[in-house]
Amino acid sequence: MRRKLAAGNWKMNGTGRNLVEIETLARDHAESVVDLILCPPATLIERAARVAGPVLIGGQDCHAEASGAHTGDISALQLRDAGARAVILGHSERREAHEEDSAMVREKARAAHAENLTAIICVGETLAQREAQNTLDIIGAQLSLSVPDSATGHNTVIAYEPIWAIGTGKVPSTDQIGEVHDFIRSRLERRFGAGVGRSVRLLYGGSVKPDNAAQIFAVSNVDGALVGGASLRAADFSPIVAALEATA
Numbered sequence: 001m002r003r004k005l006a007a008g009n010w011k012m013n014g015t016g017r018n019l020v021e022i023e024t025l026a027r028d029h030a031e032s033v034v035d036l037i038l039c040p041p042a043t044l045i046e047r048a049a050r051v052a053g054p055v056l057i058g059g060q061d062c063h064a065e066a067s068g069a070h071t072g073d074i075s076a077l078q079l080r081d082a083g084a085r086a087v088i089l090g091h092s093e094r095r096e097a098h099e100e101d102s103a104m105v106r107e108k109a110r111a112a113h114a115e116n117l118t119a120i121i122c123v124g125e126t127l128a129q130r131e132a133q134n135t136l137d138i139i140g141a142q143l144s145l146s147v148p149d150s151a152t153g154h155n156t157v158i159a160y161e162p163i164w165a166i167g168t169g170k171v172p173s174t175d176q177i178g179e180v181h182d183f184i185r186s187r188l189e190r191r192f193g194a195g196v197g198r199s200v201r202l203l204y205g206g207s208v209k210p211d212n213a214a215q216i217f218a219v220s221n222v223d224g225a226l227v228g229g230a231s232l233r234a235a236d237f238s239p240i241v242a243a244l245e246a247t248a
């Protein structure tokens with residue numbers, strides 16, 4: 001059985017005074033039956049890791065190289081050194097604003113694996129791609145190019161995040177989510193074999209809130225969520241985690 005996973009992505013939000021949210025989350029879910037990962041901005045990773053208890057701390061991106069002349073970038077080695085155990089890669093905001101393509105995401109994932117970080121690799125279609133009925137083609141291509149051969153159920157998580165659902169309050173129907181998650185599962189099984197293919201956890205992300213979480217978690221092959229806005233406050237994230245715990 002895959003262990004359920006709730007992951008939070010703070011994006012470019014939060015300073016030291018928000019660490020109390022992580023402490024609260026850690027306290028509320030001290031004996032959780034699901035895994036928890038919180039990805040604050042890089043400036044908070046080291047401090048967050050000190051107060052996170054059972055909550056694992058992750059980065060939001062890493063460079064593919066371990067070191068070098070890359071001003072402003074952070075390597076997987078440095079994330080690990082700061083206390084991170086995971087990293088989000090290929091988020092649509094980075095694919096768009098930083099022109100990251102799937103080949104770059106794959107190299108970053110390889111670097112993450114080399115440092116024993118769990119790579120949370122994001123895939124997702126635009127609204128135009130969905131309306132043109134290209135969703136599965138897009139997801140299939142992103143998946144095959146972004147996921148490195150080194151992927152296992154231990155070091156890799158896939159997050160399906162339709163771009164049009166991120167931060168918009170719009171959520172796909174449960175049928176639409178199920179279709180994509182089943183598709184991702186079958187692609188992973190085909191490429192990596194049933195053992196690894198069935199062990200990789202698949203998260204849904206995009207406007208997950210306390211009031212829609214239970215519905216989303218009931219969908220087949222949804223092993224948890226990647227949560228943006230609703231992960232900023234423990235008061236919002238905690239009920240989402242509780243909904244996931246109720247399915248475990």
Ligand code: PGA
Binds near residue numbers: 167168228229
């Ligand atoms: P959201 O973001 O939950 O605020 O829609 C999700 C994400 O971008 O990971």
